[in-house]
Amino acid sequence: MSRLVVVVGAGPAGLGAAAGALRAGADVTLVDASEHPGGQYHRMLPGAFAAAHPGRLHHGWRGFERLRDHVLRHPRCDWWPESTVWSLERPGEGAPVVHVLRGEADAAGRERLVLRPDALVLAPGAHDRVLPFPGWELPGVYTAGAAQALAKGERLVVGDPVLIAGSGPFLLPVAASLIEAGATVLEVLEANPAATAARGWGRRPWELAPDAGKAGELAGYALLLARHRVPYRTGRAVIEARGDGRVEEAVTARLRPDWSVVPGTERTVPVDALCVSHGFSPQLELPVAAGCALTRTPGGAFTEVDADQRTTAPGVYAAGEITGIGGAPAARTEGLLAGWIAGGGDPRAREAAALSRRRDRARAFAARLAAAHPIGAAWPGWLREETVVCRCEETTYGSLRRAAGDQASGSARAVKLGTRAGLGPCQARVCGPTVAELLSGRVPGANPHHRPIAQPIRLGELASPPTENTPKPDRKESAR
Amino acid sequence: MSARLVPAARDAAGRRPDVPLRITVDGEPVAGVAGQTIAGVLLASGRRTWRSGPSGAPRGVFCGIGACFDCLVTVNGVRDVRACRRRARDGDTVATQSRGEDAR
Structure with a gap:
C-alpha cells in the first residue's frame, strides 16, 4: 500500500503540498474547513452565485485554477471540504492521528472521522493581527481580512466610506478589493514611516527581480489607489475609534518610527467602517498540538522547520504562513516541497533542489517585507x-x-x-x-497557542464514536 | 451608507441574477441571497450588531473568517454558530445571543 499524506488546509500552501505529495506517488487526503479550496488568498465565491468570471477578483487566478483542478481531480487525492481538524493525537511513534469533524460549520452532529497518516502536512494559514486601540471593539471596526473576505468571498462591501489602517502590504489588496466593489476608500494609513518601509523594500533591490510577481502585484494595487485618488499615507495610524454603539469616527495621528504618537497631530475622520490590520498571526494550535517546536522571531512565534519543511515532530511537515509570513507564492513553493518530502520524494532530486532555491528566495522577500513593516514597540502608548x-x-x-x-x-x-x-x-x-x-518581562510566559481542542466540538459529537477512515487508493480509479 | 451587496447586474465577477432566500432573526423576517453567509445576510440587511459582550456592549463581525467568535448566533436551535462561516439557507431561524449565555 502506498504512503498516505494528510494535508490540513487547502490554501496556496496546502494545495501545493497536495500536488507535491501526489507527484511523489503518495495517496493524499486534503482537509479544509471551507466548502472550497483556495484558502483566504484565493477565497472562492459560493457555488450559488454561479459567477462567470471569478478570476477578475483575484491575482494569479489561472495558476490557482490549474493547481486546484490538478489536485482535486487526481485519482489518488481525496478532497474533504467542510472538514475541521479538532484534535491531533500523538502516538508513541510516527505521525499524529488526525481527528476530523465533517459537516456544516459549527453544526451539531457532524460526522467524526479519524485519519492515520504516514505523514502530516500542516498548512492552516494565518489570520489578521490587530493591535487594540480605544474603541476597536465597536461594531463597524473590522479586520482588513474581514473586509477582504466579504468582498471577495460574497461580494459584500462592509461599509461606505471606509478607512483602512495598520501596517503591511496587505492593506493594498484590501483597498483594491473595496474600490473594485464600489466603496469609497478615504485613505490607507501605513503606521510605519516611509523611511522604515524604504529601508526594507529598498535594500539590495536586485533581490526583488525573482519575485517580480509579488512586487508587480503590489505595484498594480498602488496604481489603482493612485487612479482613484486614494491617499496612501505613511507614519500615520488610527489610534482611536469613536461612536455610539457603532463606529462613527476614527481618530488618526502621526507616529514616530517607534509608533509613539506625535502630540497635536490628531485628526478626526467620519467613517462608516474602519478596517485594520497590523500583520498576521499564524494559526499555531495544530503545530503545537502535534508537538512541533516554535521559533521566536521579532515578528512573533512560528513553526520551526528544517530545509525540507520538516518540523521537530516525527512525521509532521509545515508550510505557508505558520512557518513565517511570506505570502501566497512562498506558501505554494513551501507546500510543494513539504508535500514532495512528506510523500517520500527524494530530497536530493533535481526538482526538490529547484524548489528549495525558490523557497529561499521567497523567504528572503518575506524577510524584507517584515523589515519594512515592523510593529513599533511604543504602540501601547495609545x-x-x-x-x-x-x-x-x-x-x-x-x-x-x-x-x-x-x-x-x-x-x-x-x-x-x-x-x-x-x-x-x-x-x-x-x-x-x-x-x-x-x-513580557513582567511575568513568566505561557504558550498562547496551546489549545487542547483546536476547534470547537459539541458534547454530542464527542460522545459519538468516530469512523476510522482507511485509505482506499483505488476508489477513484474504480469509479472512473 | 452601510454594508451592501454589490448589485448582481454590476458585479465584475459575472454573478447570475440573485436567488432570494428568507430567514428570520429573533422572529423578524430578513431577506437574503442564496450563497451569502448568515453574517452577510445580516450585514446587507443593515444590521451591524447581533451579539453582546459580557458588559452588554454590542458586537457583530470582526475577523470575518472564523477566528474571533464575535459573530456567534443560534441557528435553528443550535447555539454558538459562527455567522461568518455558516451559509444561510432559506427558512433558517436565527436567534441572537449574548456572551452571558455563551457556552464556556
Missing part, C-alpha cells in the same frame, strides 16, 4: 486604562497591568485566570500575542 484588550472577556489594559504588577499573580497563567484574558470563546486567537507582549 492604550488607556479602560481600553479593552481581550475582546471576548472585555479584559482592560488597566486590569492586565494591575494583575501583572501584583506579586501574587506570579505567572502568565495566574494573570489569565485572574483577568480572564484569553479564556473566552476565541481562546486567545485574537488577544494572545498582544497579552503575551504586554506581559
Whole structure:
C-alpha cells in the first residue's frame, strides 16, 4: 500500500503540498474547513452565485485554477471540504492521528472521522493581527481580512466610506478589493514611516527581480489607489475609534518610527467602517498540538522547520504562513516541497533542489517585507486604562497591568485566570500575542497557542464514536 | 451608507441574477441571497450588531473568517454558530445571543 499524506488546509500552501505529495506517488487526503479550496488568498465565491468570471477578483487566478483542478481531480487525492481538524493525537511513534469533524460549520452532529497518516502536512494559514486601540471593539471596526473576505468571498462591501489602517502590504489588496466593489476608500494609513518601509523594500533591490510577481502585484494595487485618488499615507495610524454603539469616527495621528504618537497631530475622520490590520498571526494550535517546536522571531512565534519543511515532530511537515509570513507564492513553493518530502520524494532530486532555491528566495522577500513593516514597540502608548484588550472577556489594559504588577499573580497563567484574558470563546486567537507582549518581562510566559481542542466540538459529537477512515487508493480509479 | 451587496447586474465577477432566500432573526423576517453567509445576510440587511459582550456592549463581525467568535448566533436551535462561516439557507431561524449565555 502506498504512503498516505494528510494535508490540513487547502490554501496556496496546502494545495501545493497536495500536488507535491501526489507527484511523489503518495495517496493524499486534503482537509479544509471551507466548502472550497483556495484558502483566504484565493477565497472562492459560493457555488450559488454561479459567477462567470471569478478570476477578475483575484491575482494569479489561472495558476490557482490549474493547481486546484490538478489536485482535486487526481485519482489518488481525496478532497474533504467542510472538514475541521479538532484534535491531533500523538502516538508513541510516527505521525499524529488526525481527528476530523465533517459537516456544516459549527453544526451539531457532524460526522467524526479519524485519519492515520504516514505523514502530516500542516498548512492552516494565518489570520489578521490587530493591535487594540480605544474603541476597536465597536461594531463597524473590522479586520482588513474581514473586509477582504466579504468582498471577495460574497461580494459584500462592509461599509461606505471606509478607512483602512495598520501596517503591511496587505492593506493594498484590501483597498483594491473595496474600490473594485464600489466603496469609497478615504485613505490607507501605513503606521510605519516611509523611511522604515524604504529601508526594507529598498535594500539590495536586485533581490526583488525573482519575485517580480509579488512586487508587480503590489505595484498594480498602488496604481489603482493612485487612479482613484486614494491617499496612501505613511507614519500615520488610527489610534482611536469613536461612536455610539457603532463606529462613527476614527481618530488618526502621526507616529514616530517607534509608533509613539506625535502630540497635536490628531485628526478626526467620519467613517462608516474602519478596517485594520497590523500583520498576521499564524494559526499555531495544530503545530503545537502535534508537538512541533516554535521559533521566536521579532515578528512573533512560528513553526520551526528544517530545509525540507520538516518540523521537530516525527512525521509532521509545515508550510505557508505558520512557518513565517511570506505570502501566497512562498506558501505554494513551501507546500510543494513539504508535500514532495512528506510523500517520500527524494530530497536530493533535481526538482526538490529547484524548489528549495525558490523557497529561499521567497523567504528572503518575506524577510524584507517584515523589515519594512515592523510593529513599533511604543504602540501601547495609545492604550488607556479602560481600553479593552481581550475582546471576548472585555479584559482592560488597566486590569492586565494591575494583575501583572501584583506579586501574587506570579505567572502568565495566574494573570489569565485572574483577568480572564484569553479564556473566552476565541481562546486567545485574537488577544494572545498582544497579552503575551504586554506581559513580557513582567511575568513568566505561557504558550498562547496551546489549545487542547483546536476547534470547537459539541458534547454530542464527542460522545459519538468516530469512523476510522482507511485509505482506499483505488476508489477513484474504480469509479472512473 | 452601510454594508451592501454589490448589485448582481454590476458585479465584475459575472454573478447570475440573485436567488432570494428568507430567514428570520429573533422572529423578524430578513431577506437574503442564496450563497451569502448568515453574517452577510445580516450585514446587507443593515444590521451591524447581533451579539453582546459580557458588559452588554454590542458586537457583530470582526475577523470575518472564523477566528474571533464575535459573530456567534443560534441557528435553528443550535447555539454558538459562527455567522461568518455558516451559509444561510432559506427558512433558517436565527436567534441572537449574548456572551452571558455563551457556552464556556
